[in-house]
Amino acid sequence: MNRIIKRCDEREILSTYNKETVAYYHNFRRKGTFMNDYLIAPRLRTLLKSKIFGKDVLDLGCGFGKDVEWCLKNGAKSVMGIEINKDFISIARKNLSLSDVEIVNSSIYDAEKVNKKFDVIYSNMVFDQVQDLDLVFRKISSLLKKGGKIIFVAPHPLSTVTGDYSKFFDNYFVGRKVYHVPKSHNNRLPCYTRTFGDYSKLFYENNLCIEEIVEPKPSACSKKIFPAAYDIYTKLPSVVIFSLSKKENG
Numbered sequence: 001m002n003r004i005i006k007r008c009d010e011r012e013i014l015s016t017y018n019k020e021t022v023a024y025y026h027n028f029r030r031k032g033t034f035m036n037d038y039l040i041a042p043r044l045r046t047l048l049k050s051k052i053f054g055k056d057v058l059d060l061g062c063g064f065g066k067d068v069e070w071c072l073k074n075g076a077k078s079v080m081g082i083e084i085n086k087d088f089i090s091i092a093r094k095n096l097s098l099s100d101v102e103i104v105n106s107s108i109y110d111a112e113k114v115n116k117k118f119d120v121i122y123s124n125m126v127f128d129q130v131q132d133l134d135l136v137f138r139k140i141s142s143l144l145k146k147g148g149k150i151i152f153v154a155p156h157p158l159s160t161v162t163g164d165y166s167k168f169f170d171n172y173f174v175g176r177k178v179y180h181v182p183k184s185h186n187n188r189l190p191c192y193t194r195t196f197g198d199y200s201k202l203f204y205e206n207n208l209c210i211e212e213i214v215e216p217k218p219s220a221c222s223k224k225i226f227p228a229a230y231d232i233y234t235k236l237p238s239v240v241i242f243s244l245s246k247k248e249n250g
């Protein structure tokens with residue numbers, strides 16, 4: 001399954017998430033002070049719950065395997081993860097409840113090599129780190145069973161002009177690579193920006209219909225923990241969740 005990493009976005013992602021950074025993120029997320037747990041997780045999990053019961057699920061860029069574990073505990077028949085970075089995988093494997101789960105150390109550019117079909121393909125905040133999403137979608141839509149779903153979370157297209165990245169931006173319509181530098185520490189996370197028009201073209205070309213677009217707001221309980229972020233994200237979107245289904249004739 002392993003291959004030599006050739007693409008510059010793959011190389012960059014491996015160097016930015018070095019061993020030290022991965023360990024840092026793991027400790028940080030265990031503290032329960034990660035905004036996305038309050039902004040993304042509640043709506044995403046409601047959406048997933050209705051789709052994964054008794055199904056074969058693939059998590060692209062599964063990181064520490066938190067969502068893999070959640071899908072298994074919530075009725076998925078099987079869950080496979082794909083993750084490019086061995087340091088994320090070794091932490092995921094230490095989690096005993098994941099010992100039986102197949103987590104493949106591969107790039108999602110090679111997803112077709114898993115040689116299995118899935119009912120639900122899912123990805124949480126990964127596609128923005130991928131430069132050639134056309135190629136990835138061509139490959140992953142061929143892994144979907146008839147009537148299969150793709151559910152993914154990405155930075156909201158408008159966040160490029162309203163959010164953290166807006167200082168780099170003068171034109172919403174031009175796709176760019178920008179960097180997010182988390183306040184907690186200094187690694188630079190690349191983000192390839194996309195408009196709603198880019199997504200709609202991608203879905204159309206891969207025979208995918210939009211079932212739902214969710215623009216989540218933070219849950220009320222996060223108001224005390226992150227008052228400033230809560231205030232912003234209840235007024236301006238930060239992320240978007242797309243729920244897609246493969247067309248019957250696709």
Ligand SMILES: C[S@@+](CC[C@H](N)C(=O)[O-])C[C@H]1O[C@@H](n2cnc3c(N)ncnc32)[C@H](O)[C@@H]1O
Pocket residue numbers: 010013017060061062063064066067082083084085088106107108109123124125126129130
């Ligand atoms: C922001 S993290 C999200 C991790 C996980 N999905 C979650 O929600 O906790 C992005 C993850 O995508 C992985 N990733 C980025 N590019 C990838 C690629 N080309 N193939 C496989 N994994 C990739 C990174 O190594 C990292 O684990």
